[in-house]
Amino acid sequence: MKTxxxxxxxxxxxxxxxxxxxxxxxxxxxxxxxxxxxxxxxxEIAIRHARKAFDSGPWPKMRAQERAAxxxxxxxxxxxNADALxxxxxxxxxxPLREAKFDVGDAANCFRYYAGLVTKPLGxxxxxxxxxxxxxxxxxxxxxxxxIIPWNYPLLMAAWKLAPGLAAGNxxxxxxxxxxxxxxxxxFEWIAEAGFPPGSAQLLTGAGATxxxxxxxSPLVDKIAFTGGTATGRKIIAAASGNIKKVTLELxxxxxxxxxxxxxxxxALEFAMFAIFAxxxxxxxxxxxxxxxxxxxANFLPQLAAASRKIVVGDGLLPDTEMxxxxxxxxxxxVLSYIEIGKAEGAQLLCGGNRLSDPxxxxxxxVAPTIFAETRPDMRIVREEIFGxxxxxxxxxxxxEAVNLANDTDxxxxxxxxxxxxxxxxxxxxxxxxxxxxxxxxxxxxxxxxWGGYKQSGWGRELGTWGLDEYLETKQINISLAPQRPDWFxxxxxxxxx
Ligand code: NAD
Ligand code: MN
Numbered sequence: 001m002k003t004x005x006x007x008x009x010x011x012x013x014x015x016x017x018x019x020x021x022x023x024x025x026x027x028x029x030x031x032x033x034x035x036x037x038x039x040x041x042x043x044e045i046a047i048r049h050a051r052k053a054f055d056s057g058p059w060p061k062m063r064a065q066e067r068a069a070x071x072x073x074x075x076x077x078x079x080x081n082a083d084a085l086x087x088x089x090x091x092x093x094x095x096p097l098r099e100a101k102f103d104v105g106d107a108a109n110c111f112r113y114y115a116g117l118v119t120k121p122l123g124x125x126x127x128x129x130x131x132x133x134x135x136x137x138x139x140x141x142x143x144x145x146x147x148i149i150p151w152n153y154p155l156l157m158a159a160w161k162l163a164p165g166l167a168a169g170n171x172x173x174x175x176x177x178x179x180x181x182x183x184x185x186x187x188f189e190w191i192a193e194a195g196f197p198p199g200s201a202q203l204l205t206g207a208g209a210t211x212x213x214x215x216x217x218s219p220l221v222d223k224i225a226f227t228g229g230t231a232t233g234r235k236i237i238a239a240a241s242g243n244i245k246k247v248t249l250e251l252x253x254x255x256x257x258x259x260x261x262x263x264x265x266x267x268a269l270e271f272a273m274f275a276i277f278a279x280x281x282x283x284x285x286x287x288x289x290x291x292x293x294x295x296x297x298a299n300f301l302p303q304l305a306a307a308s309r310k311i312v313v314g315d316g317l318l319p320d321t322e323m324x325x326x327x328x329x330x331x332x333x334x335v336l337s338y339i340e341i342g343k344a345e346g347a348q349l350l351c352g353g354n355r356l357s358d359p360x361x362x363x364x365x366x367v368a369p370t371i372f373a374e375t376r377p378d379m380r381i382v383r384e385e386i387f388g389x390x391x392x393x394x395x396x397x398x399x400x401e402a403v404n405l406a407n408d409t410d411x412x413x414x415x416x417x418x419x420x421x422x423x424x425x426x427x428x429x430x431x432x433x434x435x436x437x438x439x440x441x442x443x444x445x446x447x448x449x450x451w452g453g454y455k456q457s458g459w460g461r462e463l464g465t466w467g468l469d470e471y472l473e474t475k476q477i478n479i480s481l482a483p484q485r486p487d488w489f490x491x492x493x494x495x496x497x498x
Pocket of ligand 1: 212252
C-alpha cells in the first residue's frame, strides 16, 4: 500500500522520520489506507511554513473578496465530489452513509457561509470626545492557528475549523484525529487545486501526543482551536500558557434530554433515541441522559427499549444500517467497560449492554444500543462522558427537580426539552446551563448559530458570526485629523526642529 502524504508548505510530503500509520475500517478492522505519521519534526516544519506564510505571504493581506472566492471554489469541489466523499467518510469513520452525506453537504455550506460572512462589514467607527480625532476599529487575523480535531465528524470538524480560520486570513495547520485522516486528505487535494497560497492551509497527520502537542507547545503558534476530550483540553490549556496562545475548546458533554408528561410522546420517543443513537452516540452533544417525568416511566420506557432493540446496527455502507460501529477496538472496549461499571453500580439494563459479535458484526466494533434505568446522580455512568450508544434514565417529579438533575453535571454543552406547554418549555431551556438547546427537538443545528458549551464543555464558540470572531484580533486605529502639540511638557514648547 502506498503511503498517503501530508500537505505542508504547498507540497505533498512524507514524514521526515518516515513514520506511517495504517487506517482501518471500523466495520471490519481491515486496513483501507496507510498515511504519513508526523513526528514533532514535521510539526515544526509546518509551523515554519505557516509562520512565513502569515508574516510575509499573500494570504493575510489578500482582499476578503478574494479569500472568499477560494473558499467558494472549495465548497463547489466538495459538492461535486459529495457521493465519493460520503462513502469515504463512512469507510473511515463507520457512521451510516446517510449521516455522512449530511455531513458532506453541511461542510460545503460551512465554507460557503464563511465566504459570504467575511465580505460583510466587520469593523466600526465612532465619534470621540475630540472632534479632531477619528477612531476606527478593524479586525485582523490572529496569525498561525493550530486546529486539532476529533474522529467523530472528520470532514465536518475540518470545515468548522478551516472555513472561519482561513476566511479571516489566518494560516491554518489542521491536525486530524489519528484514526480518521482520509476525508481531510481529499479536502486538501482540492485546497491545492483551489489555489490557496503555500503555507496558508496545511495538513499535518500524526499523533496527538507528538504532532498535536507540538502545535500546542510552540511559541510560534498564535492560536489553538481544539475539539476533543476534556483531559486533552486541559493539556492544551497548560501548553498554551507558554506564549499565552488564544485557545478555543469544544470538549463534549453529558447532555440532558428532558421529557415532561405533557409532551407529544411519539415525537419525544424517537428524539430520545435520536439524541443518543445518532452517530453511535459518538457525538459531543449527545443526549446521553434521559430525564423523564416519573409519571411516564411505566409506559414510555418499555416502548423506548423495544424500539431501541430493533435499531439495525451494521456496516454504514449497507442501505438498511441505522447505527454503525464505534471508531476503534480500543474505544469499543472503553464503552463496554462503562457498561460493566453501570451494572456494577447497580443500574438496570433496559436494553443492549453487549457487543455484537455474531457473523456480520464479528470483526467490527459494534455495541448494541444500550439504556440504563434505576440510576443515581452519583453513578459514574451518569457523570462521565461515555461517547457511545449508552443512555442513562433519570426520573423526576417536579419541574425544579428536572432542571436540577439536568444541571447536575460538570458539562454544559447541550440539552433538549419536550412539552406541549411552550411557556414551561422556554422557562426550562433558559434555566439550563448549556450552550445549545432545543424545544421539542434534539440535534438539528445550523452553520449560522453558535456552537459551544458552558462549564467544562469548553471555551468560545464555533460557527456563525461568533465563530469568525474567534479567529480575529481587534485593533483600534486613532487618527488625528488636525495634528497639534499635546501641550504637556513646557520644555517642548520652545523646541524647534529645523
Ligand atoms: P482526544 O481528545 O485524545 O483526541 C482529539 C484530538 O486531540 C485528536 O486529534 C488527537 O490526536 C488530539 N490530541 C490528543 N492528545 C493531544 C495532546 N496532548 N496535544 C494535542 N492534541 C492532542 O480524544 P480521544 O482520545 O480520541 O477520545 C477520548 C474521549 O474524548 C472520548 O471518549 C470522548 O469522551 C471525548 N471526545 C469528545 C469529542 C467531542 O466532539 N467533543 C470528540 C472526540 C472525543
Ligand atoms: Mn486520546
